[in-house]
Amino acid sequence: MIKNIKKAGGKMAFLLPLAFIVILFEWIPLADMVIRSFMDGGTFTLDNYASVFTKPVYLVAMKNSLWITLSSSVIGLIIDFFVGMALSGSKGKGKSLYLSLLNLTSTFSGVPLSIAFITVLGTSGVFVLIGRQFGIDALANYHLYSLGGMFVIYVYFQIPMGTLLMLSAFEKIRKEWKESAYLMGAGNIKFWTHIGIPVMMPAILGTFNMLFANAIASYATPYLLVNNSISLLSIKVVDMFVGDVKQRPGLGSALAIVLLVIVVVQIGLTNLCKRHFEKGAEK
Amino acid sequence: MSFIKFENISKSFDTLKVLKGINLEVKEGELLTLLGPSGCGKSTLLRCLAGLEEVGEGRIYLDGKDITYVDARQRRIGMVFQQYSLFPNMTVRKNLEFGLKIKKLPKDQIRKEVDEALQMVGLTDKDNAYPGQLSGGQQQRVALARAIVVKPKVLLLDEPLSAIDAKLRKSLQTEIRRIQKELNITTIFVTHDQDEAMIMSDRICLLKEGKLEQIGTPIEIYTEPKTTFAAGFIGNYNVFEHSEFEKITGEKNVLPVSVAIRPETITISKEKKEEANAYEFKGKVVESRSRGNVLRYVIDVNGIRIEADALFRSFSIFQDNCDVWLSVAKHDCLSVEREAV
Numbered sequence: 316m317i318k319n320i321k322k323a324g325g326k327m328a329f330l331l332p333l334a335f336i337v338i339l340f341e342w343i344p345l346a347d348m349v350i351r352s353f354m355d356g357g358t359f360t361l362d363n364y365a366s367v368f369t370k371p372v373y374l375v376a377m378k379n380s381l382w383i384t385l386s387s388s389v390i391g392l393i394i395d396f397f398v399g400m401a402l403s404g405s406k407g408k409g410k411s412l413y414l415s416l417l418n419l420t421s422t423f424s425g426v427p428l429s430i431a432f433i434t435v436l437g438t439s440g441v442f443v444l445i446g447r448q449f450g451i452d453a454l455a456n457y458h459l460y461s462l463g464g465m466f467v468i469y470v471y472f473q474i475p476m477g478t479l480l481m482l483s484a485f486e487k488i489r490k491e492w493k494e495s496a497y498l499m500g501a502g503n504i505k506f507w508t509h510i511g512i513p514v515m516m517p518a519i520l521g522t523f524n525m526l527f528a529n530a531i532a533s534y535a536t537p538y539l540l541v542n543n544s545i546s547l548l549s550i551k552v553v554d555m556f557v558g559d560v561k562q563r564p565g566l567g568s569a570l571a572i573v574l575l576v577i578v579v580v581q582i583g584l585t586n587l588c589k590r591h592f593e594k595g596a597e598k
Numbered sequence: 599m600s601f602i603k604f605e606n607i608s609k610s611f612d613t614l615k616v617l618k619g620i621n622l623e624v625k626e627g628e629l630l631t632l633l634g635p636s637g638c639g640k641s642t643l644l645r646c647l648a649g650l651e652e653v654g655e656g657r658i659y660l661d662g663k664d665i666t667y668v669d670a671r672q673r674r675i676g677m678v679f680q681q682y683s684l685f686p687n688m689t690v691r692k693n694l695e696f697g698l699k700i701k702k703l704p705k706d707q708i709r710k711e712v713d714e715a716l717q718m719v720g721l722t723d724k725d726n727a728y729p730g731q732l733s734g735g736q737q738q739r740v741a742l743a744r745a746i747v748v749k750p751k752v753l754l755l756d757e758p759l760s761a762i763d764a765k766l767r768k769s770l771q772t773e774i775r776r777i778q779k780e781l782n783i784t785t786i787f788v789t790h791d792q793d794e795a796m797i798m799s800d801r802i803c804l805l806k807e808g809k810l811e812q813i814g815t816p817i818e819i820y821t822e823p824k825t826t827f828a829a830g831f832i833g834n835y836n837v838f839e840h841s842e843f844e845k846i847t848g849e850k851n852v853l854p855v856s857v858a859i860r861p862e863t864i865t866i867s868k869e870k871k872e873e874a875n876a877y878e879f880k881g882k883v884v885e886s887r888s889r890g891n892v893l894r895y896v897i898d899v900n901g902i903r904i905e906a907d908a909l910f911r912s913f914s915i916f917q918d919n920c921d922v923w924l925s926v927a928k929h930d931c932l933s934v935e936r937e938a939v
Binding site for chain 2: 334360437489491492494496497498500502503505509512513592594
């Protein structure tokens with residue numbers, strides 16, 4: 316038994332560097348942030364949280380962040396689902412080319428992505444000019460520097476990563492399930508609603524978690540496009556630490572903790588749903 | 599009158615011709631096995647009947663109706679696949695209910711039909727289990743129950759036992775045959791295992807490279823193979839060119855065609871038996887292999903290898919390099935066609 320413990324201990328030793336990094340760069344800053352969120356000028360206070368939940372500027376930031384995150388994640392997920400479905404059913408060079416493109420675009424985010432969108436859909440963007448030239452109002456009047464305008468960018472950066480995640484879930488759908496259902500008289504819709512989607516649901520929810528966290532924590536893209544003209548939680552957090560006028564690390568920490576809680580609650584809720592769908596998962 | 603009729607069926611995948619003009623009839627209530635090596639087209643033929651593959655040329659008739667271009671959902675065909683066909687998100691009961699719900703049967707009837715099907719496959723206690731909680735054998739029994747619960751006109755079994763261990767496989771072979779007879783359901787069974795085909799079938803249809811090689815009852819196929827391929831595939835026959843057979847027997851022009859001899863029809867002894875209407879020849883034991891109650895000897899006769907079986911008894915054990923006499927009745931030396939290579 317002692318031998319076994321020693322053996323296990325030996326293996327665990329390889330995890331020490333990772334544990335060290337997690338403690339140093341995640342747990343200590345988190346603990347510091349939690350403490351700071353209850354401090355103001357060296358004294359304990361609940362004012363930071365009171366401000367977050369009472370001042371309209373922060374409530375609007377929360378509302379905007381939740382709206383753009385939820386809507387872009389849901390729309391992104393729907394697009395990812397159908398692109399993943401189409402990709403899983405295709406073969407050959409076209410598929411590998413598309414996968415390479417997805418891999419490439421999944422790393423194309425932040426400032427370069429914002430600049431690309433400004434070039435295409437900004438005030439003097441290519442498509443906006445084309446819209447003006449040919450009288451296409453939807454393009455001519457496109458306002459990228461708004462919440463609705465940014466929504467397109469958010470959906471865009473959700474697609475490559477979400478599709479790649481969804482594709483692996485589609486690979487798990489067996490041809491035999493489709494054929495069995497078909498022979499029993501079920502069409503495509505019946506198959507996907509009764510078998511395909513329920514089987515994929517844990518993966519769909521897992522993908523949703525990733526998209527949600529990806530969107531709510533997004534900073535560089537909205538900062539470059541809207542800066543402070545549209546209030547978002549991620550921008551507000553950074554403002555409190557590096558603000559030009561006054562730095563308020565206590566309030567910034569409280570906002571960051573709220574952002575963290577939103578993500579944790581969302582992951583908790585989706586994991587509850589996941590557990591329901593995982594009941595029948597193959598062992 | 600035939601219940602299922604394949605008329606000149608051909609099918610290609612890109613440039614590869616998988617089925618080459620198959621003509622085959624299946625009687626109502628019989629269990630016909632499509633037997634052949636991998637890639638001979640047996641599963642493709644089955645899938646054409648199910649409507650899961652489009653037929654290239656030819657026609658398929660079921661119960662007197664042309665179903666060649668009928669949607670698979672309308673054909674009323676149940677199918678059990680090799681493995682993993684159960685819906686993993688549904689319990690055993692829900693898997694069975696699925697097809698009946700599509701048919702919009704009343705709830706009470708669905709419950710009754712599912713109970714009966716579960717009872718038939720002996721899995722009444724597993725109705726709330728998920729497929730992932732069942733063994734491979736249990737999963738295939740559920741798949742069988744799911745295929746028959748909808749009362750199909752035809753049951754198709756596409757190598758349903760190939761992923762199951764040998765012992766369980768034997769009991770499932772018996773169980774499938776029992777259920778098939780009980781329901782008197784027309785069944786087409788696909789396998790590459792000749793023993794399985796022999797045990798389960800009313801008739802066996804032997805396929806080779808997309809063509810029908812021979813069809814008949816298991817005994818007909820086993821005792822009267824028409825070609826060297828059938829002889830080699832079904833009964834582990836010794837197949838000899840006529841020149842080889844002359845070399846073995848030492849007689850000229852004994853049979854002008856290829857000759858097939860089943861290993862168990864050859865008698866091995868220390869002494870010459872001088873039997874009438876039999877060929878007798880001397881050889882040397884090269885090796886012996888135990889096959890349970892049977893010993894299979896490989897014997898060299900004038901440079902040609904012959905396989906012969908003997909029951910595992912003390913007086914029939916011969917050591918390697920030992921000289922033996924082989925005797926085979928003339929009527930057990932079958933003339934077979936050697937197919938063009």
